[in-house]
Amino acid sequence: MCGIAGIFDLAGHREFNAELLAAMNQTQFHRGPDEGGQFLEPGVALAHRRLSIIDLSSGQQPMSSDDGNLCVVYNGEIYNFRALAEELKAKGYQFRTRCDTEVILYAWQEWGPRCVERFRGMFAFAIYDRREQTLFLARDRFGIKPLFYAVLPDGQLIFGSELKVLKAHPQLPRELEPRAVEDYFALGYIPEPKTIYRGVHKLHPGHTLLLKRGIPVPSSQQYWDIPFASVQLGSEEDTRRELMDRMKEAVDIRMVAEVPLGAFLSGGVDSSAVVAMMAGLQSDPVNTCAIGFDVKQFNETEFARMVADRYKTNHFEQTVSSDDFDLVDILATLYDEPYADSSAIPTYRVCQLARQRVTVALSGDGGDESFAGYRRYRWHMNEEKLRSSLPLGLRKPVFGALGRIYPKADWAPRVFRAKSTFQSLARNSVEAYLHSVSLAKDDQREQLFSERLNRELQGYRAIETFNHYADRSPTEDPLSLIQYLDMKTYLVGDILTKVDRASMAHSLEVRVPLLDHSLMEWVSGLPTDLKLRGQEGKYILKKTMEPLLPNDVLYRSKMGFGVPLANWFRGPLRQRLHSSITEGGLAETGLFNQEYLEKLVGQHLSGRRDHSAVLWSLLMFEATTKHDDFGF
Incomplete structure (x- = not known):
């Protein structure tokens, strides 16, 4: 596994600073402690950190083609690279290494942007084509490997495997993206393609981006999606x-x-x-x-x-x-x-x-x-049966009213938490699913945010992310739809992000x-x-x-991979909770309603309510902002 970084001049052929490129690359040393390399020429700068897995003696990056026209930096594994190498050899290509990096180079030369359709694996890579004056960025189908990019005010495009690579560039704007804050407190992560910074993006999974010097940055192009198309089965x-x-x-x-x-x-x-x-x-x-x-x-x-x-x-x-x-x-x-x-x-x-x-x-x-496999799928499908049996004109006012007046019982098993169920039944299927997975519910977020942040959101709510994918879903089946939503949001934004950063921290x-x-x-x-x-x-x-x-x-009950947050906040993290949430820190950002923050902490510490998920999200937000300048 590796880390990649680079700078591309969208307008001309300016010279880039090798020391700046090295500094950007050094921020991700943990991703590839075995080797590092750079490629610079007017208009482009590429860098790489390598964790050697296959072909340990060769395969160094950045790697150039024999004729010097192409240069690639790549993070990941192409599992079918040997079969592709044989296919390319039959077309006359000569290989100097036994690694998959060289296969990517010649697959691009042979098939162009459609080369990604032939790759089976996890990957994020960038190919510079000197002859065409292009930079091609690509990310694997599920987003197992990350890729961040941003266009700077002076026309430079910078990219890297982690956000810290981009933050090492002194010209990166640090303006907070309000919609990312809304998404974060709804979901617990910031979904693709957003980041916490306005103008900084994650390349969508299953997408490519072809940049050509002198032409405005186009939209990324999707090359794959989860089909949910019926398959032929026997018994x-x-x-x-x-x-x-x-x-x-x-x-x-x-x-x-x-x-x-x-x-x-x-x-x-x-x-x-x-x-x-x-x-x-x-x-x-x-x-x-x-x-x-x-x-x-x-x-x-x-x-x-x-x-x-x-x-x-x-x-x-x-x-x-x-x-x-x-x-x-x-x-x-x-x-x-x-x-x-x-x-x-x-x-x-x-x-x-x-x-x-x-x-x-x-x-x-x-x-x-x-x-x-998630328990929430079972709950959603049980609710869906009832939801589909009642007309919206009856369901929304009746269950909406019950959801408002019914007392909240965080301490009770879910089967007895009628308030949440009533609130879900008053919504359509997509809104109900977001409601079930949200850390802070819609009404909580509105109270949590300051007047300033609510104003800057301009009416945006996290449901727009779910609706975006629901509108593009290849399936209308209720279970398949929420699986699709999870694959587009939770899987890549939470699960795969968690594993990538935790594993790469340890090489x-x-x-x-x-x-x-x-x-x-x-x-x-x-x-x-x-x-x-x-x-x-x-x-x-x-x-x-x-x-x-x-x-x-x-066939045992699913436990998950959790930690005892509720007990931490009422015990060893009690003081940290006060110092981070009610005594400064978050209040200084101007993003939150201080009175509501104190209410959340008080209710949790008294044992009347379990706000552990929301409090943890606040604690992690404060910890992150403490280590960075988010332009509040």
């Missing part, structure tokens, strides 16, 4: 066999490495399935690692051990203390912009543990989205076989009752894995 038994074969192949092609390789093993269905596949594909024991907690309701290590014992893996565990909150400030600098998923703490720790043993780790990320490459695009295209087309059957999520995946995994792993 359920045949479907299980096909799923097994497809998963094995997706895992197998991700086990190619010239460095130590292993897997995360949480004890959940997805990571356990990946480990079971790996064990059947190699003769040596699989290296596995797991993080446990000293709080029983958050600890899954006994289930991880079941799988480790069954496959006799080289298993390593580490217990994380229930007060492991010292990472708050580290995480703030790691993510560069507000990020509120508290599971970033154990994710950071499991990557730290894995890197002690391996350089590459396979994970089970993507299984919940593709096979409908660890993480591969995600369940997000193999060929596998996902097929899975997306399965009938929804093979994903969610009754109240059982991941139905077909669990049935497929029954011969390979214990029922205690497959």
Whole structure:
């Protein structure tokens, strides 16, 4: 895994400063501690940090073509690069290395922008074409690898693997994007293509951007989307066999490495399935690692051990203390912009543990989205049945009124939290799903924000992000629609961002076989009752894995990868909560209603309400702004 950086003059051929390029590249040293390189000529500057995985002796970047016309910097893995190399050799191309970077160069030369359609893997790269005076940026289909870019006021385009690369450029404007603040407090992350800065963007997953000197920056172009198109199936038994074969192949092609390789093993269905596949594909024991907690309701290590014992893996565990909150400030600098998923703490720790043993780790990320594993899917579909049975003219006023007057019961099991259910039933399907996943609900955000911020939002609300994707969804099936929304927002903005930053902080490459695009295209087309059957999520995946995994792993209640936030805020983080939220910090930004902040803290500390998710998002926002200038 690697980091890339660059500057491109959209207007002419100015000379770029090698020291500035080096400084930008140095901010991402952690992404590639093995080697670094630069390429500069009038009008373009490219830089690279390398974590060597394949072809350790060669494959240095930036890499140029034989004729010197092309130059590439690249982050990721192209798993089918050998097959593509053979195809390109048959067309007359000569290769100097055994790495996938050179394949990208000649794939561009042969197929141009459509080369990305042939790549199977995770990637973000930039190719400079001297003859055409173009810079081509591309990102993989799911956004496993990040790519940020911005156009500076003087016509320079800068890009990098992390936001900190761009922030190292002294001309980058630091103007806060109000819509990103609204999105963040709704979702806990800032969804693509926004960043916390106005005018700084993330390249959409499955998109490319072709820049040509002397021409205004165009819109990015989409080259792939999740199809959700029905697939031809035989019996359920045949479907299980096909799923097994497809998963094995997706895992197998991700086990190619010239460095130590292993897997995360949480004890959940997805990571356990990946480990079971790996064990059947190699003769040596699989290296596995797991993080446990000293709080029983958050600890899954006994289930991880079941799988480790069954496959006799080289298993390593580490217990994380229930007060492991010292990472708050580290995480703030790691993510560069507000990020509120508290599971970033154990994710950071499991990557730290894995890197002690391996350089590459396979994970089970993507299984919940593709096979409908989240509990919220079941709740949404239960509500959808009732929602569809009542006309909007009746449903909205009746349930809207009940939602307003019914008392909130954060302490109760969800089945008894009628207020939230009534509020969801008063909304359409997309609005209801956003309501169910929001950290701070619509009315909370309006009270949370200052008059100034509400005014600057100009009526914008986070639902516009969901509506944008819902309008472009290839499916109208209720379950498939919310899976699609998650793949476009939560998967890339939260899950993949979390894993990329946490793993790269430790120079660890993480591969995600369940997000193999060929596998996902097929899975997306399965009938929804093979994903969610009754109240059982991941139905077909669990049935497929029954011969390979214990029922205690497959059919136990989902725990998630969480931390005891509510207890932290009423205990060891109590003082931090006051100093960050009610005694300064956030108040100085002018973005928040101080009276409402104090109300949230008071209600939580008294035990009357559980505001832990919102308070954590506020704490992480304050920690991030403390380390940067957001132009308040």
